[in-house]
Amino acid sequence: MKVAFLFYSMEDPNYAEKEGAAREALKFIKNKMIVGLGTGSTARIFISLLAERAKAEKLSLTCVSTSFDSRKLALEKGLKVVELDQVEKIDVAIDGADVITEELYCLKGGGGALAREKVVGYFAEELIILVDSAKVKEELSGNVTIEVMPFAYSTVLRELRKKGIHCELRHGTGKCGPVVSDNNNYIIDARMTIDEPDEMESAINNIPCVVANGIFTKVSRCIIGKKDQVRILTKE
Numbered sequence: 406m407k408v409a410f411l412f413y414s415m416e417d418p419n420y421a422e423k424e425g426a427a428r429e430a431l432k433f434i435k436n437k438m439i440v441g442l443g444t445g446s447t448a449r450i451f452i453s454l455l456a457e458r459a460k461a462e463k464l465s466l467t468c469v470s471t472s473f474d475s476r477k478l479a480l481e482k483g484l485k486v487v488e489l490d491q492v493e494k495i496d497v498a499i500d501g502a503d504v505i506t507e508e509l510y511c512l513k514g515g516g517g518a519l520a521r522e523k524v525v526g527y528f529a530e531e532l533i534i535l536v537d538s539a540k541v542k543e544e545l546s547g548n549v550t551i552e553v554m555p556f557a558y559s560t561v562l563r564e565l566r567k568k569g570i571h572c573e574l575r576h577g578t579g580k581c582g583p584v585v586s587d588n589n590n591y592i593i594d595a596r597m598t599i600d601e602p603d604e605m606e607s608a609i610n611n612i613p614c615v616v617a618n619g620i621f622t623k624v625s626r627c628i629i630g631k632k633d634q635v636r637i638l639t640k641e
Contacts (some may be wrong), residue, residue, distance in 0.1 A: 422630030443500025
């Protein structure tokens, strides 16, 4: 594992770590790249900074978003956004995570856009995850988001529970009923500690009607914001 440290002077202690990671990620963006835009608070910071740099340096960038939220923000900021089927490749995808380990295994909730995040992230030649220092853990443990076809959510719940996994259908706070993803699917939240991420990712995906799950095992690099510096983890 390669580790690099870079230092910054940042004023807002509540915002600095995410912003520092996002600014460092800009260094991996080159002119004429196709960039995958993640979803969530850290991704939103990156999108705004990316738009500022593209405008200042007159960069020609093409972006593929992972959610309605990211697409809307990118367009508002003046970035060019196209659909996935309009590109033959994605050079780099930039996204956040809920938990990540030193081995570059991470958990992502997706904010209702999990399947799109996974497709764009795994399709990209490089997936870079941005996190603040609190997200780095020794073990991969927490909530695993699972996107499922609506008509079969109950069978997926039963299969997970047979494996001893505590899980439930995610319900909305601003509406009655379940949360509906950007792909019109339901979301299941499963609490677990994962010893073998590759095996668990495949095992959950193999349950019929699971569209995607929040275990990400194909991360190329992680940029960790930490007070006045960033730490970079890279797979050897």
